[in-house]
Amino acid sequence: PCLVIRVFTRDNVGGNHLGIVEDLSGLDSAKMQSIAFDLGFSETIFIADGDVPLVRIFTPEMELQFAGHPLVGAAWLMLGKQSRTIDRLRCGIGEVRIRRDGTVVWVDAPMKPEDARLDETSFAEQVGLPAARSTWRVDMPLDYRMVEMATADEVAKVQPRTAAFGEAFGLTVYARDGGRVRMRFFTPDAGIQEDPATGSAAVALATVMAARGEERGSLTIDQGEEIGHPSRINLRWAESTASIGGSVARDELRDLAF
Numbered sequence: 366p367c368l369v370i371r372v373f374t375r376d377n378v379g380g381n382h383l384g385i386v387e388d389l390s391g392l393d394s395a396k397m398q399s400i401a402f403d404l405g406f407s408e409t410i411f412i413a414d415g416d417v418p419l420v421r422i423f424t425p426e427m428e429l430q431f432a433g434h435p436l437v438g439a440a441w442l443m444l445g446k447q448s449r450t451i452d453r454l455r456c457g458i459g460e461v462r463i464r465r466d467g468t469v470v471w472v473d474a475p476m477k478p479e480d481a482r483l484d485e486t487s488f489a490e491q492v493g494l495p496a497a498r499s500t501w502r503v504d505m506p507l508d509y510r511m512v513e514m515a516t517a518d519e520v521a522k523v524q525p526r527t528a529a530f531g532e533a534f535g536l537t538v539y540a541r542d543g544g545r546v547r548m549r550f551f552t553p554d555a556g557i558q559e560d561p562a563t564g565s566a567a568v569a570l571a572t573v574m575a576a577r578g579e580e581r582g583s584l585t586i587d588q589g590e591e592i593g594h595p596s597r598i599n600l601r602w603a604e605s606t607a608s609i610g611g612s613v614a615r616d617e618l619r620d621l622a623f
Contacts, residue, residue: 367404367621370441372434373562373611375587379595380614381562383438384409384621398423404621407560410435418443419455425556430457430506433472433564433598433609441470441613458506469599471610474568476602480504481511481569481576488512492525492536501576503569507534511566511573514540517547521591527553537566539586546570546586546600561589562596564609571602580604 366388371380384404386392389411392400401409401423408429413419420439422429436454440463443451453460454472462473481503489497489512496519501511510533514520520540530536535552548570550563560566567586574582581603589596599610 367400367409368442369616369621370438371614371616372438372441373564373588373596373598374614375595375597375612377612377614379561379589379593380612381434381560381589381594381596382406382616383435385438385442386411387414387442389413394421394428397421398428401425402556407557408432408435410439412439412443417453417455417460418451422456424552427555428457429555431474431565433474433567434562434611436461436463436472436474437470437564437609437611438613440472441465444470466610468612469610470613471599471608472564473606473608474564476568476572476575476605476607478572478575481572484510488531488533491531492527492529494523494525494538501573503572505535505565505569508532509535509537509566509569511537511539511569514538516540517542520547520549523549525551527551527558530554535563535566537563537569539570541584544584546584548586548588549591550588559592561592561594562598562611563588564598564611567598567600567609568607571600571607575602 368385374380484500484502503509539548550560583601586598
């Protein structure tokens with residue numbers, strides 16, 4: 366059985382679809398990857414129960430050590446279980462804390478400002494973004510490139526050359542206006558041309574902000590309009606932790622079985 370939910374919804378619409386599988390009997394890594402490929406969502410998460418549940422995250426093409434929207438989705442499910450109290454999940458980067466505040470589910474991820482550095486290459490121009498205000502490189506631990514544009518309209522219009530990514534795993538294009546951010550994320554090697562809502566990119570953004578000297582803060586990130594999945598990520602960061610939060614909705618018509 367596979368539960369299908371939408372994570373980081375905006376006013377109960379949109380969000381990023383996620384498949385959740387809890388019954389892992391008979392599933393090895395190859396079968397998990399096959400299920401994620403068949404579903405075709407940005408990610409599918411597999412949960413092994415325990416005192417601290419262990420999760421494995423797959424895109425249609427690969428397994429990830431960390432991804433934000435699957436962890437928020439898994440946290441929503443586990444926090445909703447009335448029979449037990451769970452405050453952590455274990456993924457490829459270690460344990461992450463989870464909590465609920467009203468309708469918003471939060472995941473706390475480790476963050477190190479030293480993982481972000483200015484990208485001195487011509488990456489932005491290479492992928493067709495010559496008007497970039499700045500470009501940063503963040504170890505997530507995969508190679509994330511963060512390209513800042515001047516306005517949200519510029520973000521909406523970008524058409525990056527994904528074939529020119531080179532060693533970069535993911536491209537985040539964003540524009541900030543005060544406490545609000547318009548963002549898009551592309552990661553073709555993972556089988557995702559454009560992602561509706563990307564928690565890991567939000568953590569990478571917090572890492573960039575901290576590296577620039579903004580040691581703590583909060584932002585509201587809107588993403589997904591261009592592909593018909595309006596999404597919203599709440600982001601907070603301080604010291605060595607970035608917190609990503611959002612609302613989750615069950616997609617009743619999409620529960621599946623394999």
